[in-house]
Amino acid sequence: MAKFEKASSIGEWLDQRIAVETLKKVMQTEYWIPKDINFLWAMGMVLAATFGILIVSGIFLLMYYQPHVDHAFDSVNYLIMTEVGYGWLWRHIHGVGASLVFLIIYIHMFTGIYYGSYKRGRELIWISGMLLFVLFSAEAFSGYMLPWGQMSYWAGMVITNLFSGGSLEAYGLVEWIRGDYVPAQAFLTRFFMLHVFLMPLMIIGAIVFHFGTLRIPHVNNQEGEDFDYAEAAELYKAGKVKESKVIPFSPVFLSKDVFVMGVYFVLFFYLVFYNFSFAMDPVNFDPANGLSTPAHIYPEWYFLWSYEILRPFSKDIGLILFAISQVIFFTLPFLDRSPNVAPASRRGLFKYWFWILLVDCLILTFMGKLPPTDPTFASIGLVSAVIFFALWIALPIITKLEKKL
Amino acid sequence: MSSRRDFMGMALGGFTALGGIGALYAMKKSWDPLPSVKAAGFTKIDLSSMVENKLAVEKWRGKPIFILKKTADMKKDDRDLIVGSDRYHLSIGLCTHLGCIPAYKPDDKKFLCACHGGEFDTAGNNLPGLPPPSPLEIPPFKLEGTTLVLGETGPEYQKMFDAGITV
Ligand code: HEM
Numbered sequence: 001m002a003k004f005e006k007a008s009s010i011g012e013w014l015d016q017r018i019a020v021e022t023l024k025k026v027m028q029t030e031y032w033i034p035k036d037i038n039f040l041w042a043m044g045m046v047l048a049a050t051f052g053i054l055i056v057s058g059i060f061l062l063m064y065y066q067p068h069v070d071h072a073f074d075s076v077n078y079l080i081m082t083e084v085g086y087g088w089l090w091r092h093i094h095g096v097g098a099s100l101v102f103l104i105i106y107i108h109m110f111t112g113i114y115y116g117s118y119k120r121g122r123e124l125i126w127i128s129g130m131l132l133f134v135l136f137s138a139e140a141f142s143g144y145m146l147p148w149g150q151m152s153y154w155a156g157m158v159i160t161n162l163f164s165g166g167s168l169e170a171y172g173l174v175e176w177i178r179g180d181y182v183p184a185q186a187f188l189t190r191f192f193m194l195h196v197f198l199m200p201l202m203i204i205g206a207i208v209f210h211f212g213t214l215r216i217p218h219v220n221n222q223e224g225e226d227f228d229y230a231e232a233a234e235l236y237k238a239g240k241v242k243e244s245k246v247i248p249f250s251p252v253f254l255s256k257d258v259f260v261m262g263v264y265f266v267l268f269f270y271l272v273f274y275n276f277s278f279a280m281d282p283v284n285f286d287p288a289n290g291l292s293t294p295a296h297i298y299p300e301w302y303f304l305w306s307y308e309i310l311r312p313f314s315k316d317i318g319l320i321l322f323a324i325s326q327v328i329f330f331t332l333p334f335l336d337r338s339p340n341v342a343p344a345s346r347r348g349l350f351k352y353w354f355w356i357l358l359v360d361c362l363i364l365t366f367m368g369k370l371p372p373t374d375p376t377f378a379s380i381g382l383v384s385a386v387i388f389f390a391l392w393i394a395l396p397i398i399t400k401l402e403k404k405l
Numbered sequence: 406m407s408s409r410r411d412f413m414g415m416a417l418g419g420f421t422a423l424g425g426i427g428a429l430y431a432m433k434k435s436w437d438p439l440p441s442v443k444a445a446g447f448t449k450i451d452l453s454s455m456v457e458n459k460l461a462v463e464k465w466r467g468k469p470i471f472i473l474k475k476t477a478d479m480k481k482d483d484r485d486l487i488v489g490s491d492r493y494h495l496s497i498g499l500c501t502h503l504g505c506i507p508a509y510k511p512d513d514k515k516f517l518c519a520c521h522g523g524e525f526d527t528a529g530n531n532l533p534g535l536p537p538p539s540p541l542e543i544p545p546f547k548l549e550g551t552t553l554v555l556g557e558t559g560p561e562y563q564k565m566f567d568a569g570i571t572v
Pocket residue numbers: 040041042043044045047048051105108109112115117118122125126127128129130131132133136207210214218219220221
């Protein structure tokens with residue numbers, strides 16, 4: 001048996017039993033962060049904090065929400081919004097948070113792409129990150145069903161129909177997912193379960209995994225420099241804080257993270273109190289009606305780019321391209337054939353690849369919001385969708401040609 | 406010694422796998438539509454009160470059903486429902502692209518789907534070059550005089566089904 005001596009403090013008592021000192025070293029005081037990074041490296045912790053806020057606001061919504069097709073709409077729009085004390089606050093926080101979490105996810109992803117933070121030992125960081133993206137998408141979609149408004153119902157109809165696989169006509173699968181011929185009670189209760197339990201549980205697991213994948217390769221830095229962490233850590237510990245290239249994650253780096261979070265939350269709560277309507281679609285303030293489709297159906301802004309990839313093509317081709325676009329980002333570490341880990345600005349053709357991809361995704365997003373009837377916008381959407389795939393086909397070629405830095 | 410442990414391991418692993426498969430099967434069945442949902446009744450519709458070129462929308466198994474009494478100048482089609490001297494268009498009113506409800510435009514005499522711009526003619530055939538890949542589907546029906554029973558298979562429906570007009 002291990003030796004236990006009388007502890008002189010609570011810390012020591014805990015340390016004897018569960019090695020809190022070692023844990024603190026590994027995860028905080030000796031988890032080294034490079035100095036040469038900028039505010040974009042705070043986005044990860046901003047995401048973690050936003051997820052925390054979504055959980056807290058969600059818990060309060062959950063106390064009054066009723067997952068029943070006859071009561072769900074009223075429980076949200078009347079009970080929570082008008083009767084429950086500060087119910088509106090939780091709802092606005094939850095809606096704004098769900099929207100902003102995607103904005104930050106996209107910034108976080110494009111930061112990773114720009115600095116090449118997905119290769120040379122960081123592949124699993126990227127893959128676990130993409131897993132989080134997929135899980136968050138499922139979380140957002142299932143949550144969107146819950147108010148049981150017109151957009152909930154028809155988004156549920158259209159998205160579950162995707163699983164019929166076009167000409168495969170797998171309507172049995174679609175009905176299985178819904179538990180009915182159309183979205184109805186069984187559908188609402190199972191998506192409720194997914195939204196409040198299974199998806200959050202999986203997201204928490206995936207965040208732990210994402211953090212785990214960061215520990216050994218460490219985060220990248222602005223120059224993609226690969227230096228000796230052990231050496232830099234020795235310097236820091238020897239008191240040569242200025243000469244060392246690293247700082248400890250906590251408390252030193254975390255204080256910088258907290259500053260960026262502070263700025264972010266000013267914006268966050270400005271939106272919650274004064275400009276929340278962008279996160280609340282007006283069409284969803286009509287109760288679900290299976291006998292009338294809204295004049296124009298579109299998803300929330302963060303799904304528009306992939307929706308626009310589905311739209312301009314015939315059903316089967318649209319479905320295949322849509323499916324590819326959902327997973328293509330997973331392959332980034334393997335399609336990028338260049339050994340360079342450096343900012344895109346120093347990587348030749350990849351620089352253009354990066355900026356075209358970013359602008360193309362923005363254009364797809366804007367086009368996805370417009371009704372399908374205008375031929376000019378429809379063709380802009382088609383061209384952007386084609387460019388999207390051309391970029392991924394070109395990626396291995398241009399990165400193969402890239403000069404080693 | 407080790408072979409005995411191997412045996413224990415394999416026996417345990419085997420039973421665990423069996424239990425796992427059983428659990429997966431139970432989970433699959435729990436997600437199935439309930440019997441009460443499947444047994445959702447039959448819908449009866451009276452055709453005698455229909456007005457030409459005016460779309461009637463009924464509900465069957467939660468889905469909208471389109472019934473359109475055709476005018477004489479509308480193109481005849483094998484998909485039409487013939488009752489006495491009248492022709493009707495009957496279909497499930499869900500776009501075969503991704504399931505929105507198309508709207509009927511009486512002036513243009515066609516269906517227009519607002520979701521992704523799909524169009525169908527008055528027989529429910531999808532117009533070419535647009536997202537919907539196939540005509541609107543026809544629900545199983547049976548004619549009893551001028552009353553239409555949805556959910557039952559009558560000879561007229563059977564004929565359409567055999568001819569591959571609907572799935
Ligand atoms: C809500 C979900 C997420 C959370 C909570 C999260 C959290 C974090 C944190 C705390 C870091 C370290 C600090 C930083 O570099 O920002 C990080 C790094 C990283 N994450 Fe995420 N992340 C999430 C989603 C994603 C997604 C969707 C991707 C992209 C597919 C991704 C890819 C990366 C990469 C490549 C790094 C390393 C950055 C570097 O080495 O410079 N993460 N993440």
